[in-house]
Amino acid sequence: MNTQSIVERIREIIDDETLVQLKEELNSYHEADLADIFQELKPEERLQCFKLLDLEKAADLMEYLTPQIQVELLGDIDEEMASKILTKLPHDAAADVLGDMEEDESETYLDKLPHKFSEEVRELLTYNEDTAGGIMNPVVLTVNSDMSVQDVLNHIRIKAEEDNMELYYVYVVDKQNHLLGVVSLRKLLTSPITQKVEDIMISDIVKLHVDDYSDFITDEFMKYQYNALPVVDLYNRLKGMITWDDVHDLFEEETTEEIYQSSGISTEVVDEDEILSGNIINAIRARTPWLFITLLGEFIAVNVAHHFDHTFSLLPVVATFMPLLAGLGGNIGTQSITLMVRGLSTGQVTLSSALHYILRESCIGASIGLLFGFLVMLVTWGWQHNVGLGCVVGLAMAINMTMATAIGTFTPFALKAIKVDPAVASGPVIATTIDVVGLAVYFTLVTVYLARVFS
Amino acid sequence: MNTQSIVERIREIIDDETLVQLKEELNSYHEADLADIFQELKPEERLQCFKLLDLEKAADLMEYLTPQIQVELLGDIDEEMASKILTKLPHDAAADVLGDMEEDESETYLDKLPHKFSEEVRELLTYNEDTAGGIMNPVVLTVNSDMSVQDVLNHIRIKAEEDNMELYYVYVVDKQNHLLGVVSLRKLLTSPITQKVEDIMISDIVKLHVDDYSDFITDEFMKYQYNALPVVDLYNRLKGMITWDDVHDLFEEETTEEIYQSSGISTEVVDEDEILSGNIINAIRARTPWLFITLLGEFIAVNVAHHFDHTFSLLPVVATFMPLLAGLGGNIGTQSITLMVRGLSTGQVTLSSALHYILRESCIGASIGLLFGFLVMLVTWGWQHNVGLGCVVGLAMAINMTMATAIGTFTPFALKAIKVDPAVASGPVIATTIDVVGLAVYFTLVTVYLARVFS
Numbered sequence: 001m002n003t004q005s006i007v008e009r010i011r012e013i014i015d016d017e018t019l020v021q022l023k024e025e026l027n028s029y030h031e032a033d034l035a036d037i038f039q040e041l042k043p044e045e046r047l048q049c050f051k052l053l054d055l056e057k058a059a060d061l062m063e064y065l066t067p068q069i070q071v072e073l074l075g076d077i078d079e080e081m082a083s084k085i086l087t088k089l090p091h092d093a094a095a096d097v098l099g100d101m102e103e104d105e106s107e108t109y110l111d112k113l114p115h116k117f118s119e120e121v122r123e124l125l126t127y128n129e130d131t132a133g134g135i136m137n138p139v140v141l142t143v144n145s146d147m148s149v150q151d152v153l154n155h156i157r158i159k160a161e162e163d164n165m166e167l168y169y170v171y172v173v174d175k176q177n178h179l180l181g182v183v184s185l186r187k188l189l190t191s192p193i194t195q196k197v198e199d200i201m202i203s204d205i206v207k208l209h210v211d212d213y214s215d216f217i218t219d220e221f222m223k224y225q226y227n228a229l230p231v232v233d234l235y236n237r238l239k240g241m242i243t244w245d246d247v248h249d250l251f252e253e254e255t256t257e258e259i260y261q262s263s264g265i266s267t268e269v270v271d272e273d274e275i276l277s278g279n280i281i282n283a284i285r286a287r288t289p290w291l292f293i294t295l296l297g298e299f300i301a302v303n304v305a306h307h308f309d310h311t312f313s314l315l316p317v318v319a320t321f322m323p324l325l326a327g328l329g330g331n332i333g334t335q336s337i338t339l340m341v342r343g344l345s346t347g348q349v350t351l352s353s354a355l356h357y358i359l360r361e362s363c364i365g366a367s368i369g370l371l372f373g374f375l376v377m378l379v380t381w382g383w384q385h386n387v388g389l390g391c392v393v394g395l396a397m398a399i400n401m402t403m404a405t406a407i408g409t410f411t412p413f414a415l416k417a418i419k420v421d422p423a424v425a426s427g428p429v430i431a432t433t434i435d436v437v438g439l440a441v442y443f444t445l446v447t448v449y450l451a452r453v454f455s
Numbered sequence: 456m457n458t459q460s461i462v463e464r465i466r467e468i469i470d471d472e473t474l475v476q477l478k479e480e481l482n483s484y485h486e487a488d489l490a491d492i493f494q495e496l497k498p499e500e501r502l503q504c505f506k507l508l509d510l511e512k513a514a515d516l517m518e519y520l521t522p523q524i525q526v527e528l529l530g531d532i533d534e535e536m537a538s539k540i541l542t543k544l545p546h547d548a549a550a551d552v553l554g555d556m557e558e559d560e561s562e563t564y565l566d567k568l569p570h571k572f573s574e575e576v577r578e579l580l581t582y583n584e585d586t587a588g589g590i591m592n593p594v595v596l597t598v599n600s601d602m603s604v605q606d607v608l609n610h611i612r613i614k615a616e617e618d619n620m621e622l623y624y625v626y627v628v629d630k631q632n633h634l635l636g637v638v639s640l641r642k643l644l645t646s647p648i649t650q651k652v653e654d655i656m657i658s659d660i661v662k663l664h665v666d667d668y669s670d671f672i673t674d675e676f677m678k679y680q681y682n683a684l685p686v687v688d689l690y691n692r693l694k695g696m697i698t699w700d701d702v703h704d705l706f707e708e709e710t711t712e713e714i715y716q717s718s719g720i721s722t723e724v725v726d727e728d729e730i731l732s733g734n735i736i737n738a739i740r741a742r743t744p745w746l747f748i749t750l751l752g753e754f755i756a757v758n759v760a761h762h763f764d765h766t767f768s769l770l771p772v773v774a775t776f777m778p779l780l781a782g783l784g785g786n787i788g789t790q791s792i793t794l795m796v797r798g799l800s801t802g803q804v805t806l807s808s809a810l811h812y813i814l815r816e817s818c819i820g821a822s823i824g825l826l827f828g829f830l831v832m833l834v835t836w837g838w839q840h841n842v843g844l845g846c847v848v849g850l851a852m853a854i855n856m857t858m859a860t861a862i863g864t865f866t867p868f869a870l871k872a873i874k875v876d877p878a879v880a881s882g883p884v885i886a887t888t889i890d891v892v893g894l895a896v897y898f899t900l901v902t903v904y905l906a907r908v909f910s
Contacts (some may be wrong), residue, residue, distance in 0.1 A: 004807075032679045040805065066803075069664065156644045163682045167641040168682075185621040185640050222707070224487045225519075225700040227623075227682055244699050245680040252677070255710045256797055259717060263793040264786060276798055283819050287790050289827075292460075295787050295827060296781040299834065305775035312771035319767045319774030320760035323781050323890055326751040328787070331719060331749050331886075335742050338718040342711055343731055348521075350495065352459075364738050371743075372750060378756065395533070431786075435778055 003033075007040045009115055014045060023052040032058065035064035047076045049364045054417055059088035066099040067273070075105070084110040090166070091117070092137040092246065095124035099134075131274055133210035135250070136231040136240030137166065142173045145180055145198035149191050152183075166243050168228040179207065179238045207232050210239055214250045221247045258345065261423045262338060264290030290427065297432020299437055301326075307445045311450060317384060318446050321393050322439065324376070327403040329398065329438040332368060336361045336408030337430055341422050344412060354413040358406060365405025366398070373398030392449045396442040403441070404434045458488075462495045471502060478507040486512065490519035502531045514543035522555040522728070530560070537805045538567040544573070545621070547592040547701065550579035554589075574861045576733035587672055590705070591686040591695030592621065597628045600635055600653035604646050607638075621698050623683040634685055634693045635663065664685050665694055676702045713800065716878045717793060719745030745882060752887020756781075756894055763898045766905065772839060773901050776848050777894065779831070783852065784859040784893040785886055787823060791816045791863030792885055796877050799867060809868040813861060820860025821853070828853030847904045851897040858896070859889045 024421045025050055026034065034053075038046050038061070050058065050073050062070055062085060074082045074097065086094050086109060088104030098106040098121065106125075110118045120138050127133025141159055143152050152170060160167050161291045163251060171189065172181040181201030191200050205222050220229065227244040257267045270286040273404060305322065312319045340357065349357060377394025381387050411430050412422035469476045476714075481489065481504055489508075493501050493516070505513065505528050517525055517540060529537045529552065541549050541564060553561040553576065565573045576595055582588030596614055598607050607625060615622050625643060627636040635776035636656030646655050661679050663672060663686045675684065682699040712722045720730060725741040760777065767774045795812065798804030804812060832849025836842050866885050 030659070030679065036678075036802070040807070086554070106696070153644065158640055160645050167644070183847075185644070186615055189608065189622070189640070190615050204485070221490075222703060224485070225703065226698060244682060248677060248680065251706065252801065255713075256801065258710075259714055259793060259797050262717060263789045265790050265793065276794055276803060280815065280819060280822075283815075284822055287787070287819070288823060290790075291783060291786055291823065291827065293784055295830070298782045301778045301782070302775045305778065306772065309771040309775070312767045312774045316764040316767035316771075316774075317761065318766070319771075320757045321776070322774070322777050323760065323894065324750075326778050326781060327753045327785075327887070327890060328746060328864045329750055330782075331746055334718045335720050335745075338714060338720065339731055342714050346707060346711065347491070347494070348731060352495065360735065360738075364742070365733060367735075367739055368743060368746065372746065375750070398456060432782070434518070435782060439778065 003036045003040055006033075006037055006123060010037065010041070010049065011045065014048065019052065020051070027054055027057055028054055031060040033261075034061050034066050038065060038069060039377060047073065051077060053088055055084060055088065060087050063093050063096065065098070068277075069341055071100050072098045074101075074109075078086075079108070079112060083109060087113055087117055090137050091120050091124060091139055092135065092240075096120050096129075099125055127210060130383055131143070131211040131215045132208040132231045132242060133239065134209075135214065135217065135246050136242050140171055140230070140238060140241045141167060142171050142177070142238060143183075143197055145172050145174070145196070145201070148193065149188060149195050149196050149197070149200070150193040152188060152197060153193070166228070166241075168243065169230075169241075170197075171230055171238055171241070172197055173238050177237045179205065179232050181205065181238055182230065205230065208242060210232070212450075215254060216246055217242060218250050218254055220225060222252035254323065258342075258423060262284075262341065262427065264294075264427045266290065293429070294432055297429075297436065299350075301432070303437045303441050304436055304443065308446070310445070313447055314450065314454075315389075315446075317389070321380075321396075321442070325393075325396060325400050325438050326435050328372065329400040330436045332365060332401050333408035333430055334427075334433045336365070336405045337412060340409055340412040344416055344422060351413060351416055354359065354410075358409045358413070361409040362402060362404040365402040369398035369401030372401060388453065390447045393442075396438075396445050399441050400434075400438040407434055438444040458491045458495055461488075461492055465492065465496070465504065466500070469503065474507065477504070481507055482509055482512055486515040487519050487596070490518050491903050493520060493524060493599075498527060500532075502528065506532060506882075510539060511542065514540050516550065517544055518548050523732070525552050526555050529556075529564075534563070534567065538564060542568055542572055545592050546575050546579060546594055547590065547695075549582075550576050550589070554580055560873055571636070576829055578771075582665060585669045586665065587663040587686045587697060589692065590669065590672065591663075591665075591697045591699050591702075594695050595626055595685070595693060596622060597626045597632070597693065598638075598652055600627050600629070600651070600656070602652050603648065604643060604650050604652070604655070605648040607643060607652060621683070621696075623698065624685075625652075626685055626693055626696070628693055632692045634660065634687050634691055636660065637685065659846030660685065663697060664688070670709060672697060673702055673705050673709055677706075705763040713797075713878060715741075717796065717882065719749075719882045721745065730781055748884070749887055752884075752890065756887070756890045759891055759894050761896065763902070766898070766901055769905065769909075770844075770901075772844070776851075776897070780848075780851060780855050780897055781890050783827065784855040784889045785884040787820060787856050788859035788863035788889045790869060791820070792882065795864055795867040799871055799877060806868060806871055809865075813864045813868070816860040816864040817857060818886045820857040823852035827856060843904055843908065847900045848897075853902050854896050855889075855893040858892060862889055862892070 002022065006011065010022070013025065029037070038049070041049065053061065061242050098109060110122060124134065124138060141156065143155055167185065167400060171179060172183065173179055181203045182205050183197060183201045187200055189430045206220065206226065206229060208220065208229050210231055210233050221244065228241050230238055231240045233239050253272060257272050260267055260272065260275065266289050271281045274282045275286045340349060373394040376397045378388040380393045382389030408430055415422040457734060465477070465480070468480065484492065485768065489868060493504070496504065501524070508516065541552065553564060565577060579589065579593060595908060598610055622640065625638045626634060627638065628634055636658045637660050638656045642655055661675065661681065661684060663675065663684050665688050676699065683696050684749055685693055686695045686697060688694050712727050715722055715727065715730065721741050721744050725737045729737045730741045828849040831852045832845040835848045836845030863885055870877040
C-alpha cells in the first residue's frame with residue numbers, strides 16, 4: 001500500500017466535494033491502513049474524514065492512532081459522538097485516550113459514559129499508566145473450577161459475545177475471584193465436553209501484579225512467549241489481563257528509549273514521546289545532561305592538552321592529530337559499549353562472563369588498532385617525511401583503540417555490578433574517559449619522542 | 456526468579472551426585488526459566504542436566520534455547536534421543552535447529568525422522584531463512600467454506616489434538632488449498648452452531664507471501680496487530696502461518712541490528728549473532744568499515760587543522776580546544792541523527808515533514824549551543840584571562856553545535872530521499888562532516904581574531 005498516493009487521491013476527492021464517494025472509499029480501508037493515512041492528512045482534512053467514518057470503523061481506528069491525534073479528533077467532534085466512540089473501545093484503550101486528556105475534559109466524557117463502563121475506566125485511571133494496572137484490560141472471561149468443558153463453552157458463547165472481550169485463555173477463579181488456574185481455548189476445544197475445568201487447567205501460572213512496571217512486563221512476555229498474561233492484586237485476586245498487542249506497543253516504546261539512551265538522550269526526566277515532537281524546552285532538558293557531562297570531561301581533556309602547549313610551539317603538527325585520535329578512539333569505544341549494553345539488556349551477555357568479553361573486545365581493539373595504527377604511521381610518514389612522528393602517532397592510535405575497547409567493555413559491567421543502569425550512564429562517562437586517557441597517552445609518547453630527538 | 460542462585464544450587468546438587476533430586480528439580484521448572492538456567496551453566500553441566508529432562512520438557516526447552524546451545528546439546532546426546540526430540544518440535548522450530556547444523560549432520564537427522572515430518576521440514580529448509588517461507592509453520596488448521604460451525608468444532612477436536620498445532624484462527628480454503636477467508640476462534644465460539652463458515656469468515660485477509668522478508672513481516676504484525684498471519688504462495692495457495700511469538704524473536708533481532716547500526720557496527724556482511732560471540736575475524740569485519748570511513752574523514756580534519764599550524768606556534772592554547780569542540784559537536788549531532796533515524800523507522804517522522812524537523816532541531820541546537828558557548832566563553836576567559844579568545848571559542852562552540860544538529864537532521868532525510876537506508880549510512884558520514892566543518896569554522900574565527908590582535 002502506498003500511503004502517499006492514497007492521501008493524494010483522498011485530497012482530490014475532498015476537493016471535488018463528492019462526499020458519498022469519500023465516505024465509501026474511507027470505510028473500505030483496514031483501520032490500520034486508515035491510521036497511516038490519517039497520520040499524513042492535515043488536521044482539518046483529518047476531521048472531515050473522521051466524521052464520514054461509520055461508528056464501528058471510527059472506534060476500531062482509534063486504537064491505531066497516536067495519542068495526540070486521538071485527543072485532537074475527539075476534541076473536535078461533538079461530545080455525543082465522542083462518548084459513543086469511547087463506549088465502543090476496550091476499557092484499556094478508553095482509559096488510555098481519557099488519560100491523555102486534561103482532567104476536566106476527561107471528567108466531562110466520563111460523566112456522559114454508561115455508569116458501569118465509566119466506573120471501570122475510572123478504576124483503571126487510578127493506576128500508574130506505566131504499570132500492569134494501567135495497561136491491563138479489566139474485562140476477562142472467568143469460570144469456576146467445578147464447571148465442565150461444556151458449561152464453559154456455553155458461558156463463552158454468552159459472555160464473549162456481549163462484552164466484546166479478547167479471548168485467548170479462560171481464567172479459573174474461586175468465588176472471591178482469586179486466580180486458581182488457566183485453560184487455553186485450544187485445550188478447551190480438544191478436551192471431552194464432560195471433563196471438569198479443574199482437571200484440565202494449568203495451576204502453575206505465570207502472572208503479573210498490578211504494580212509491575214512495563215519493562216518487567218515486556219521481559220516476562222519475551223521470556224515466556226504467552227500471548228496474554230493475567231494481572232492480580234496483592235491478594236491474588238484477578239484484576240485484568242494484558243495481551244501481546246499491548247506489549248508490542250510497550251516494546252516499541254522501550255526500544256525507542258534504549259536507542260535514545262545510547263546516544264545520550266535522557267528518557268528519565270522527559271517522556272519519550274515529548275522529545276521528538278513536544279515542547280522544545282523538554283527536548284532541550286532531555287538532551288543537555290549528557291552534553292554537560294561531556295563538556296566537563298572535555299575540559300579535563302583541554303587541561304591535559306594544555307600541559308603540552310610548549311610541544312605545540314615546538315612541533316605544531318602534533319596538535320593536528322588530536323581529532324584523529326579522539327575520533328577513532330571514541331568510535332571503537334562506542335561500538336564496544338553498544339555491544340555490551342545491548343547484550344546485557346537481551347540477556348545474551350551476563351555479568352559472570354565479563355572477563356571473557358573484556359578479553360575478547362580488547363583483542364578485537366588491539367587487532368583493529370594495530371591495523372589502523374600501521375596505516376596512520378604510513379600516511380604520517382609519507383606526509384611529514386618523519387618516520388619517528390609516524391611511529392608515535394601510529395603507536396598512540398593502536399594503544400588508544402585497544403584501551404577504548406577495554407574501557408568500553410569494562411564500564412557497562414562495572415555499572416551493572418553496582419546496580420546502575422549501564423544504558424543510561426555508560427555513554428558520556430566512557431566517551432570522555434577515552435578522550436582524556438587517549439590524549440594523555442599520545443602526549444606522553446610525543447614528549448618521550450621529542451626528548452630523544454632534541455637531546 | 457534469581458537465576459544465579461538457582462544455578463549455584465544446581466551445581467551443589469551435581470557435586471553431591473544426588474541425581475534423583477536433580478532430575479526432579481530440573482523438571483519442575485518452566486521451560487523458559489530452564490533456558491535461563493542452561494544459559495548460565497557450563498557445557499558439560501548443561502549436557503548432564505539436559506539428559507535428565509523428560510522428553511516433553513526437553514522438546515519444550517529447545518524452543519527457548521539459543522541456536523548455539525541447541526546444536527551443541529543435540530550433537531552431544533545420542534542420535535536416537537535427538538531424533539525423538541526433533542519430532543516433538545513444531546516444524547518451524549525443527550527446521551531452525553536443523554538449519555543451524557552443518558549440512559551432512561542435518562541430513563543424518565532428517566533420514567532418521569518419520570518420513571512425512573522430514574519431508575515437510577525439508578521443504579521449509581528450501582526457503583531463505585529470513586523470508587516468510589523460512590519462518591512459517593506449515594501445519595495450519597484448514598476447513599472448507601461449506602462446513603458448519605459444528606463441523607468445524609468437531610474437526611478442531613480431532614485435528615488440533617493429533618497435530619500439536621498452534622490455534623488462533625481457522626483458515627478457510629477451497630479444494631485446491633487456495634485461501635478464501637479466516638475465522639477467529641472467538642467468532643467460532645460465539646456463532647450459532649448451524650451457521651455456515653462462509654457466512655462468518657472474513658474474506659479481506661491480511662496475508663504474507665512466502666518470499667516476504669523479515670522486516671516486512673514485523674512491520675505488518677506491528678501495523679495490523681494480529682497474533683497470526685497466513686502465508687501464501689504466488690497462486691494464493693496456503694503454505695503456512697506465522698505467529699506473534701516468531702515475530703517477537705524477529706523483532707528483537709531487528710532492534711539489535713538497529714542499535715548496532717547506530718554505532719556503526721555493520722550487520723550487512725556479518726550476521727548479527729556472530730558479532731558478539733562468533734569468530735573474531737567476523738567481528739572485526741563488521742566493525743572496520745565505519746571506522747575506516749571515520750579514518751578517512753579525520754584525515755581531512757587533520758588536513759584542515761594543518762593549514763593552521765602557524766597559529767599553533769603563535770598561540771598554542773588554540774589547539775587545546777579542538778577536542779572540546781569536536782566532542783560536543785559530535786555528540787549533539789549524534790542525538791539528532793538518532794532521533795531522525797528512529798523516527799523514520801517507526802513512522803513517527805515522515806519525509807514530508809523534513810523541513811519542520813530540520814528547523815526544530817536547528818533551533819534546539821542553537822539554544823543549547825548558545826548556552827554552552829556562553830559557559831565555554833566564561834571558563835576560557837577566566838582561565839586564560841583573555842576575553843577575546845573566550846569569545847572566539849564560545850562563538851565557535853555555538854555555531855558548531857547549531858550546524859551539527861542541522862547536518863545531523865538533514866542527512867537522514869536526504870539519504871532516505873535517495874533510497875539509501877539512513878540507519879546504515881548516517882553515522883560515519885555525518886560525524887566526520889561535523890568534525891571537519893566544525894574545525895574549519897573554529898580556525899576561521901581564530902584567524903580573523905589573530906589578524907585583528909596582531910594587526
